[in-house]
Amino acid sequence: MSRDRHKVLIESIRRLVRRNAVNHLRKIVNKTHAADLSVVFPSLPVSNQLKLFDMIKDTQKKGVLFSELDEDTFFTLIEGIQLEEIVEVLDQMAQDDVADLIGRMPEEKANAILEKMKKEGSEQIEGLLRYGDDTAGGIMVPDYIALLEDMTAGEAIESLQKEHMDVEMPFYIYVVNEYKKLVGVISLRQLVVESPDTPLRNFMTTDIFSVTTDMDQEEVARIVARYDILAVPVVDSMSKLVGIVTVDDVIDIIREEATEDMLRMAGAGGEFIETKSVLKSTRIRLPWLFASALGGVIAFMIIGHFEESLKQFTVLAAFIPVIMGMGGNIGTQSSTIVVRGLATGVLNVRDMGSVVLKELSIGLILGLVYAVFIGMVAQLRFSTWAIAVSVGLGLICSMTIAALVGSLVPMLFVRIHIDPAVATGPFVTTSIDIISVFCYFQIATTLLGI
DSSP: HHHHHHHHHHHHHHHOOOOOOOHHHHHHHHHHHHHHHHHHHGGOOOHHHHHHHHHHOOOHHHHHHHHHOOOHHHHHHHHHHHHHHHHHHTTTSSSSHHHHHHSSSSOOOHHHHHHHHHHHHHHHHHHHHHHHBBBBHHHOBBBBOOOHHHHHHHHHHHHHHHHHHTTTTTEEEEEEOOOOOOEEEEEHHHHHSSTTTBBBHOOOOOOOOOTTTTHHHHHHHHHHHHOOSSSSEETTTTEEEEEEHHHHHHHHHHHHHHHHHHHHHHTTOOSTTTTSOOOHHHOOOOHHHHHHHHHHHHHHHOOOOOHHHHOOOGGGGHHHHHHHHHHHHHHHHHHHHHHHHHHHHHOGGGGGHHHHHHHHHHHHHHHHHHHHHHHHHHHHHHOHHHHHHHHHHHHHHHHHHHHHHHHHHHHHHHTTTHHHHHHHHHHHHHHHHHHHHHHHHHHHHHTTTO
């Protein structure tokens, strides 16, 4: 439904741009949510993007658009916008989003923007830029509600009304001691139902889920999802509260990490490349496909080694696609299940033995089922039991080994601190093709007495 709406919106805006229907364009642009506009911008020339951007009246809406645009479109767009206007828009955005955008800019432009921003705001943003992009410190919001534990409920409510009107996440009130160390948390509901004279320390929750500034953003997302909280506090090495990570940022993290893992497993790099140029897309995919090409060369050499077997029994070649295809499919299934389990925290490296044994058993059972089926097809077609058995055993070996490799390799990569999503796909598919062909021809050669 959303895709159809975006398609209609893109076509409507393109048509109005061609007609130069400025008034209609201005109405559509200002009524359409910035997130929907971010889908339209990449499909337009830069000149038209700038024209639409100038039509947006609300500065905050421009900020949302900046946040939603893909990296290439954003950088192209800001090249045509005056520095003063960029700063004006960034001043209206959440500081964690600003830090994220500035962190991706060329150093010269980033420094120029920071110099023009309000002193207090730029100092906080520079503080966020000290942390890694993929850490809790890099994605946290430094704007939160922190009150002293000696304060009463009534004083806390008065403080919210006077000093914390613009806080992004007012649902949780964090309680700190005199040294600014996090000691408790209170929900807004808890605060308003308590007696005004009750000190915060008397009803605050001391069992707090917090993260450190250097924690990886994937682990932060897992904590927020596991405990169903709207925000998680971020503390430094001294347990001092320095920011919070909100649920909207967690949703973005989950989406980005899932997309990145899927692209890497497919061997297409770690970035969404549909909006990139042909040359850039080619350069990203080229090294990943080299592993497949190398595997193909090795498989070709193995087949060449069994040339005599093929000369005497050419029918063996007919079953190569089946053997390689079935092994490749179950290997991909096993590796996808394991990589996804590791990414979401459902599986752990400590589970290696049980996970590998389970996938190996599944591969063996499926191999037996399809070995009988394909073996019967071979027997009916060629009426030679040795060929039927060779195909059946080759299929069992292929699918069993594929399940073993597909489940074991991601676990091993995690153990040696390599991202399994990066290397598993190309490695598993290539190795399975080589092993499947070798086992098939070795079995056939032995049984046929070649």
